[in-house]
Amino acid sequence: IDEIEALSSIYGEDWCVVDEDEKIYCIKINDCLDQPKWTLCLQVILPPGYPTAEPPIYQLNAPWLQGQDYMELANSLEEIYVQNFGESILYLWVEKIREVLIEKAQSSDPEPDIKKTSEEVDEDDGDDFLLDYEPIQEDPIKMSNYITSESQEVDEELPSIHHGNPITDRRSTFQAHLAPVVTPRQVKRVLEKLYENKKIASATHNIYAYRIYCEDKQTFLQDCEDDGETAAGGRLLHLMQILNVHNVLVVVSRWYGGILLGPDRFKHINNCARNVLVE
Numbered sequence: 001i002d003e004i005e006a007l008s009s010i011y012g013e014d015w016c017v018v019d020e021d022e023k024i025y026c027i028k029i030n031d032c033l034d035q036p037k038w039t040l041c042l043q044v045i046l047p048p049g050y051p052t053a054e055p056p057i058y059q060l061n062a063p064w065l066q067g068q069d070y071m072e073l074a075n076s077l078e079e080i081y082v083q084n085f086g087e088s089i090l091y092l093w094v095e096k097i098r099e100v101l102i103e104k105a106q107s108s109d110p111e112p113d114i115k116k117t118s119e120e121v122d123e124d125d126g127d128d129f130l131l132d133y134e135p136i137q138e139d140p141i142k143m144s145n146y147i148t149s150e151s152q153e154v155d156e157e158l159p160s161i162h163h164g165n166p167i168t169d170r171r172s173t174f175q176a177h178l179a180p181v182v183t184p185r186q187v188k189r190v191l192e193k194l195y196e197n198k199k200i201a202s203a204t205h206n207i208y209a210y211r212i213y214c215e216d217k218q219t220f221l222q223d224c225e226d227d228g229e230t231a232a233g234g235r236l237l238h239l240m241q242i243l244n245v246h247n248v249l250v251v252v253s254r255w256y257g258g259i260l261l262g263p264d265r266f267k268h269i270n271n272c273a274r275n276v277l278v279e
Contacts, residue, residue, distance in 0.1 A: 003051075003088040011094070016263040018043070018235050018270070022242055026231050026266070027090075029097045031105040038101040040065060041231035042094065043238075051088045055081045058093075061231040073100055158189050164276035167268050171257025174265075176272035181210060181249045184221065190249055203253040205229040207269060209237040210249040220246065229254065232269055239270050245277055 004025070008015045011027055018024040023046040030036035040062040047054040060073060080092050164176035177200075179190040187210050195201045209224035222240075224233030236250060252269045261268070 003090060007090055007094075010091070013262045016266055018238065018266065019242060023047075024235075024238055024242075026235065027094055028230070029094055029101065031101040032098065036101075036105075038062075038064075038104045039230065040097055040101060041234075042097060043231055043234055044090065045238075052086050056090065056093075059234055060097075061226065061234055063226075063230075073097065076100070157186065158193060159186055161190060161193065162276065162279075164272055164279070167272055169264065169268060170259040170261060172259065172261055172265065172268075173255045173257070174268045174272045175253050176276040177251040177253070178276045179249050180247055182212060182247050184212070187212075187249050191251070194251060200253050202255075204256040205232070205254045206251055207232040207236055207254065208249060208251040209233055209240055211237070211240050211246045213246040229265070229269075232266060235266060235270060236273055239273055240277070243274070243277055248277070250277065 007025075007027070008017075014028040016026045016028075018026055024043070025046075026041055026043045028039065028041050030039040040060060043059040043061060045057040047057060050056055055078075058077065060070065065073070076096055077093050080096060081089055084092065159179040159181055161177055161179045164178065166173050166175040168174075177194055179186075181187050181190065191208070194206070200206065205227045207225065207227050207229055210222060212221040213219075214221055222237060224237040226233040232252075236252065240248070240250065250273050252272050254265065254269065
């Protein structure tokens with residue numbers, strides 16, 4: 001508890017509590033420059049045995065972090081854990097990551113090529129982008145026939161899509177969309193269908209995650225996408241794991257309204273997703 005309080009104090013808005021009960025946290029780290037070029041999000045779950053017996057479970061999220069870079073950084077973090085076994089190490093991890101980012105900023109490495117940046121300004125200023133909030137119907141027969149296709153033609157391969165209740169805060173709006181899926185092909189079909197909607201396609205970010213249970217292998221097929229909102233996809237997937245949901249795709253659209261929300265945006269993304277899943 002002392003470590004969490006200290007980190008929250010040190011890193012301020014860059015420190016985010018994803019789930020207090022499950023001890024899931026996220027720290028945004030950059031290269032300390034006035035205009036940071038290199039940014040990374042460290043997401044950690046603190047297991048019951050931390051710090052005396054178990055290391056944190058962690059995930060490194062950055063669009064540019066792949067292959068050799070990922071392995072070298074992961075090895076450095078594990079080395080710090082071994083050298084400081086039994087002690088609190090999150091601060092050491094964060095500063096090690098920052099050191100690596102500063103080295104990259106000072107080297108000749110080209111800047112990361114990122115399609116979208118977090119908190120990108122959305123030029124769409126209208127209030128008419130909200131999709132109709134349609135409560136899930138209790139009748140299973142009606143539900144099986146419910147599809148969002150404009151033509152209302154039955155497409156056996158396209159699962160039904162439900163649009164959740166939007167949340168608006170300081171001109172930013174968040175809305176979750178959900179569909180039952182049992183194959184990656186269905187995930188692709190649902191995403192294609194959602195992007196046919198001009199308002200969804202024009203959202204600043206469309207963050208998504210899915211979990212499919214493979215009965216034959218007794219394992220989960222799962223993946224996520226940040227779409228420019230660093231670490232948001234991983235948080236969404238963690239939420240789905242905590243709620244133990246499967247055979248479902250959740251997409252959260254975020255329309256940026258021009259005012260920075262800081263960590264609150266992650267709270268809204270998770271709340272939107274949680275509400276639509278509970279429904």
